[in-house]
Amino acid sequence: MIQVIVNALVLGLTYVLMASGLSLIFGILQIVNFAHGQFYMFGACFLYWLNMKLGVSYVLSVLLSMFIVGGLGIITELAFFRKLMKASIIAVLGVVLGLMVGMEGLMEVLFGQDSKKVTTAFSGVLRARHFSISYERLAVIFASLIIISILYYWIRYTREGTATRAVAQDKRAAELVGIDVNRIRLIIMGIGCALAAAAGSLISPVFFVSPYIGANAMFKSLIIITLGGMGSLPGAALGGLILGFIESFSQTYIGNITEMLGFLLVIVILLVKPQGIFGVAFEMAE
Numbered sequence: 001m002i003q004v005i006v007n008a009l010v011l012g013l014t015y016v017l018m019a020s021g022l023s024l025i026f027g028i029l030q031i032v033n034f035a036h037g038q039f040y041m042f043g044a045c046f047l048y049w050l051n052m053k054l055g056v057s058y059v060l061s062v063l064l065s066m067f068i069v070g071g072l073g074i075i076t077e078l079a080f081f082r083k084l085m086k087a088s089i090i091a092v093l094g095v096v097l098g099l100m101v102g103m104e105g106l107m108e109v110l111f112g113q114d115s116k117k118v119t120t121a122f123s124g125v126l127r128a129r130h131f132s133i134s135y136e137r138l139a140v141i142f143a144s145l146i147i148i149s150i151l152y153y154w155i156r157y158t159r160e161g162t163a164t165r166a167v168a169q170d171k172r173a174a175e176l177v178g179i180d181v182n183r184i185r186l187i188i189m190g191i192g193c194a195l196a197a198a199a200g201s202l203i204s205p206v207f208f209v210s211p212y213i214g215a216n217a218m219f220k221s222l223i224i225i226t227l228g229g230m231g232s233l234p235g236a237a238l239g240g241l242i243l244g245f246i247e248s249f250s251q252t253y254i255g256n257i258t259e260m261l262g263f264l265l266v267i268v269i270l271l272v273k274p275q276g277i278f279g280v281a282f283e284m285a286e
Contacts, residue, residue, distance in 0.1 A: 002131040004252050005245075010137045010206065012244020013144035014199040018217055019224035019236040020151060021195030027168045027231035028188040029081055034096045036196055037218025038103035042069050043197025044209045045111050048118050058121040058205075062143070065201045066194040073193025074186050081189065082182070100214075107211040120205035140202050147198055148237070151191075155233065160187060168231065223262045227269055229276030238277060 022036045043065045050061035080099065084092045122135040155161040166174040167184050175181055200217070207213075224243055228235020246261050269277065 002128075003133060004248050006133050006137055006141070007252075008241075008245040008248035010140050010203070010244075011247055012241040013141055013148070014203045015220055015224055015240035015244050016148060016237050017144055017195045017199040017202075017240075019221045019228070019240050020148070020233055021192035021199075022221045023225050023228075023231055023233055023236040024164075024188050024195075025192040026225070028164065029077070029185055031081060031084070031092060031096065032222075033192075034093075034218060035076075035099040035103055036192070036221060037214030037216070038100055038107075039069050039073060039193040039196040039214075040200040040217040041107060041211060041214035042072065042103070043200030044204045044213060045107055045200075045211070046197070047201035047204050048111075048116055048209045052116070052118060062198065062201045066197045069197035070190040070194030074190045076193075077186055077189035082185070100218075104211055104214060111209075111211050113211070115208035115210040117208055118204040122205075136205055140206065143202055144198075147195070151195070151233075154191075160184070164188060220262070223266055225276075226266050227276060229278040232276065232278035235276055235278035 018036070018040055021039075022033060025031065025033050025036070046065035046068055047061050050056040050064055051058050056064065076099070080095055084095060087095075120136045120139070122139040124135045126133045126135060126138065155164065163174065163179045164184055164187070166177070166179055167181055171181060174184075196217075200213070220243060224239035225232075225236055226239075227242060228237070228239035242265070243262060246265065250261055
């Protein structure tokens with residue numbers, strides 16, 4: 001049972017990182033970034049190149065992959081999303097889906113089609129009387145909690161975080177009091193993509209890395225933010241943990257039916273509360 005709970009936390013906290021980034025981007029840019037899963041995949045692939053090919057330490061590789069992918073997110077906002085601010089929903093959807101396919105195809109050429117394994121620096125197992133847990137999984141939990149805590153502090157206590165909350169609540173009012181909305185868009189796109197890269201790079205040693213892992217990660221993120229409420233960070237956190245525990249327990253005790261259970265959970269919650277559990281953007285900061 002303890003090992004199942006640890007596995008649930010590993011999955012759930014990486015889902016929280018992934019979904020929090022997607023929720024931030026939606027809350028500020030008002031775009032459901034379907035290419036978000038590809039930024040997750042980029043983080044995993046950059047981690048593999050830095051750590052396994054260039055010999056950079058695992059911790060530094062995670063930080064560098066977050067920085068690189070965050071920069072790619074800023075470039076994406078400037079080159080694509082900035083031009084879609086007044087575009088139709090169909091145009092936005094076409095560009096975002098095009099980015100998703102294009103990014104996956106680019107990484108397929110550069111990375112190759114085969115799955116690859118990352119060897120973690122945290123080898124060994126913590127053994128107790130009734131269970132054993134790898135240091136690798138404990139490191140994922142610890143690092144995820146640190147990143148989530150930093151994100152919460154930034155949103156709640158910094159000047160940029162306050163400006164972000166203001167833009168999420170009322171963009172026009174934020175502009176009237178002198179907040180540079182375009183700058184906030186860049187910051188949030190960078191942070192959101194860096195969070196996706198953090199999830200991808202942290203989980204890489206646990207699973208395999210390939211150019212095709214982004215679609216499933218995006219699918220899980222959509223389930224999570226639907227459960228929690230679009231644009232809600234508390235909802236992303238709660239939804240990620242719920243899905244992580246459902247997957248871990250169902251795979252252990254029931255079988256591989258986690259996708260079905262995720263869909264069923266979304267249906268039940270939306271029937272009871274259509275806006276999701278937390279339907280208000282950035283409710284954590286109020």
